[in-house]
Every structure is written in C-alpha cells, then in structure tokens.
Amino acid sequence: MDMPTKDEITALLSLVEDPELQRNIVDLGYVEDLRVGNGSIDVTLRMSKPVTPLRQAVGDDAKARLQDAFPGVAEINVDVVGPQPASAQRAARQAASQKGPGTLPGVDHIIAVASGKGGVGKSTVATNLAVALAQSGASVGLLDTDVYGPSIPTMMGVDEKPGFSDGKVFPVQAHGVSLMSMGFVVDEEDAMIWRGPMASGAINQFITDVVWGELDYLILDLPPGTGDIQLTISQKLALSGSIIVTTPQEVALADVRRAARMFAQVDIPVLGIVENMSYFVCPGCGHREEIFAHGGGRASAEKMGVPFLGELPLAHGVRASGDIGIPVVISEPESEHAKAFMRIAAQLSGILAER
Numbered sequence: 104m105d106m107p108t109k110d111e112i113t114a115l116l117s118l119v120e121d122p123e124l125q126r127n128i129v130d131l132g133y134v135e136d137l138r139v140g141n142g143s144i145d146v147t148l149r150m151s152k153p154v155t156p157l158r159q160a161v162g163d164d165a166k167a168r169l170q171d172a173f174p175g176v177a178e179i180n181v182d183v184v185g186p187q188p189a190s191a192q193r194a195a196r197q198a199a200s201q202k203g204p205g206t207l208p209g210v211d212h213i214i215a216v217a218s219g220k221g222g223v224g225k226s227t228v229a230t231n232l233a234v235a236l237a238q239s240g241a242s243v244g245l246l247d248t249d250v251y252g253p254s255i256p257t258m259m260g261v262d263e264k265p266g267f268s269d270g271k272v273f274p275v276q277a278h279g280v281s282l283m284s285m286g287f288v289v290d291e292e293d294a295m296i297w298r299g300p301m302a303s304g305a306i307n308q309f310i311t312d313v314v315w316g317e318l319d320y321l322i323l324d325l326p327p328g329t330g331d332i333q334l335t336i337s338q339k340l341a342l343s344g345s346i347i348v349t350t351p352q353e354v355a356l357a358d359v360r361r362a363a364r365m366f367a368q369v370d371i372p373v374l375g376i377v378e379n380m381s382y383f384v385c386p387g388c389g390h391r392e393e394i395f396a397h398g399g400g401r402a403s404a405e406k407m408g409v410p411f412l413g414e415l416p417l418a419h420g421v422r423a424s425g426d427i428g429i430p431v432v433i434s435e436p437e438s439e440h441a442k443a444f445m446r447i448a449a450q451l452s453g454i455l456a457e458r
C-alpha cells in the first residue's frame with residue numbers, strides 16, 4: 104500500500120491550530136517526532152506547557168484529520184506530551200552549546216575569574232595566575248572581558264595594538280602570555296560610555312575572531328558582578344569553570360554567593376574560591392594583621408561544597424607590580440605573596456587535570 108510522505112503529513116498537521124495561541128502546531132514546533140511505518144503513522148506532539156484536556160484536544164484534532172485524509176492507513180497514533188523536565192532541557196542546551204560556537208578550537212580549558220563586586224583583586228589574580236601557569240610551561244591566553252574598565256593592558260605592561268588581518272585579530276604577547284583586551288582597541292574613557300549591546304557585541308567578536316592558537320588555558324578576567332557580559336560569556340562559551348575572588352569579610356561573601364548562584368544557573372562549575380587581601384604582614388616588624396578579618400573564603404567554600412584555592416596576603420608589592428605592569432610572580436618571585444599565587448595556580452591545574 105502507498106503510504107503518505109512526511110511532507111504530506113506535515114501539510115495536514117499545519118492545518119491544526121493550538122486554540123490558546125491561535126497558531127498552527129507545525130509553526131509552534133510541537134511536532135517532535137513523525138514516523139511513517141508500513142501501514143502506520145506515529146506522531147509525537149511536544150507541548151510547551153503541561154497537557155490539559157484542551158491541549159489533548161489538539162492531538163485528537165490532528166488524529167482525526169490524518170484518519171480522514173488517509174483512510175487506508177491501518178494505524179494512526181498521535182501522542183501528546185508535556186514539556187521536558189528542566190534537567191533534560193538543560194542537558195539539551197549544554198549539548199548544543201558544546202558543539203556550537205561554545206568551544207574554541209585548540210583551547211583546552213577556559214576559566215573565568217569572577218567576583219561579586221569590583222576592587223577585590225580579580226584582575227590581579229587573573230594576571231598572576233596566567234603568568235604563573237605560563238611559567239610552569241603551559242601555553243596561556245588572557246582575555247580581558249571587562250570592556251568598561253579594562254585593566255589588563257596596565258597590569259601586563261603593554262600598550263600595543265593587536266594585529267588585524269582578514270577579519271581576524273591576533274593577540275598581543277607579554278610575559279609569556281597571549282593577551283586580548285578592549286583596552287588595546289579603544290581608550291578607557293571611550294569604553295566607559297559603551298552601552299550594553301555594544302559591549303556584548305565586542306565580547307562576541309573577541310570570542311569568534313581572536314586567533315589564540317593552541318592553548319592549555321584561556322583565562323577570562325570578567326567584569327565585577329553578575330550582568331549582561333557575564334551572561335553573554337557563559338552562554339557563548341563552554342567554560343571549564345569559574346574561580347570566584349573575594350575579600351574575607353562578611354559583606355564580600357554575600358557577593359560570592361550571588362556570583363555562585365549565577366554560575367549555577369548556567370551550569371558552570373565553580374572550580375574554587377580565592378580569598379584575597381587575607382592578611383597583612385608588616386614589612387618592618389613582621390607582625391601579622393587581619394585587616395578584613397580572615398577565613399571567610401574558606402568557610403564559604405566549605406558551605407558551598409567547592410574547593411578553597413588559597414589565601415593571598417595584602418602586600419605593597421602586589422599593588423606596585425600591577426601598576427608598573429610586571430606581575431608580582433615575575434617581579435618578586437621569592438616573596439611570600441608570589442609563592443601564594445603560584446600555589447593557587449598549581450592547585451588549579453591539578454583540579455583541571457582531573458576533569
């Protein structure tokens with residue numbers, strides 16, 4: 104017996120309307136599965152809302168039309184099913200993002216350095232981790248996504264334009280790390296007045312047009328907080344995870360929890376928490392002072408069930424090195440603060456190697 108084609112069946116289904124939305128079920132994307140067997144037609148309609156009697160009636164209508172049009176077909180089934188559970192939707196989204204623009208060819212791990220608010224030392228941590236990883240022999244990129252307040256050019260001591268050719272952008276090299284920053288492209292004052300969509304557009308270009316080559320790690324220095332740019336990045340790129348930087352005191356830790364929630368919503372694991380400005384050792388007398396209290400980062404990490412990556416002291420050299428553009432792991436490699444950065448970098452690469 105001659106069976107109807109899928110096109111013929113789809114044409115008929117497109118005459119069936121969802122009475123609530125007053126659009127046909129094909130345009131609404133309800134036809135999840137359509138099989139034509141030997142003497143049978145099986146259709147699955149996936150509703151975007153739970154199945155009510157009214158929505159079930161849509162399936163009955165579809166079945167009646169198919170039976171009328173193809174009286175010779177012995178068996179016609181139209182199943183009406185509700186929306187997929189959130190977990191399945193999430194898995195589907197993740198699968199799509201992993202094969203789509205999500206991965207960067209040649210880049211093994213993309214790690215976002217984030218914080219709930221500004222001024223906690225995110226860029227300082229991002230630059231020193233990038234340089235420490237590069238010094239351990241890895242190939243490393245550092246992308247400054249803080250388009251409103253790019254600080255990587257200053258902290259890495261470069262004021263150079265990246266190379267452009269054939270619509271591609273070639274990163275700038277400094278201290279063994281490949282760099283890209285909005286600060287290379289526009290003046291800081293110009294960056295300040297950018298609107299959200301322009302900023303997101305620039306980020307998209309950084310993601311698609313920068314030629315990173317083979318990298319073991321690409322570190323992203325995120326802007327503070329949980330805004331549009333963070334969202335664009337977490338949707339566009341398949342990140343290995345995030346590092347959240349905080350200062351030790353209670354108000355800062357509330358921001359950590361907010362940042363962690365944002366990453367949880369987009370299924371990005373928190374690889375660990377870094378407590379910056381943990382303590383200050385007086386260079387004159389050696390007295391240790393805990394200016395912002397101490398231990399909050401570790402306590403939050405334990406509460407959230409994520410690794411605590413370590414503490415960084417408040418040190419004159421850290422600030423001064425950032426200002427002159429030579430990260431402290433290079434300018435004062437024997438200092439306690441430089442060693443603290445190196446330990447965190449080693450712990451991070453250990454965590455990523457186990458993935």
Ligand SMILES: Nc1ncnc2c1ncn2[C@@H]1O[C@H](COP(=O)(O)OP(=O)(O)O)[C@@H](O)[C@H]1O
Pocket residue numbers: 218220221222223224225226227228254327379380415416417418419421422423425426
């Ligand atoms: N551990 C530290 N010791 C001393 N100064 C620090 C330390 N961490 C950050 N700073 C300084 O604090 C300021 C803010 O740090 P930055 O990395 O720009 O923060 P963020 O990127 O989170 O806004 C910078 O001047 C930086 O040099």
Ligand SMILES: [Mg+2]
Pocket residue numbers: 225226227249254
């Ligand atoms: Mg910063």
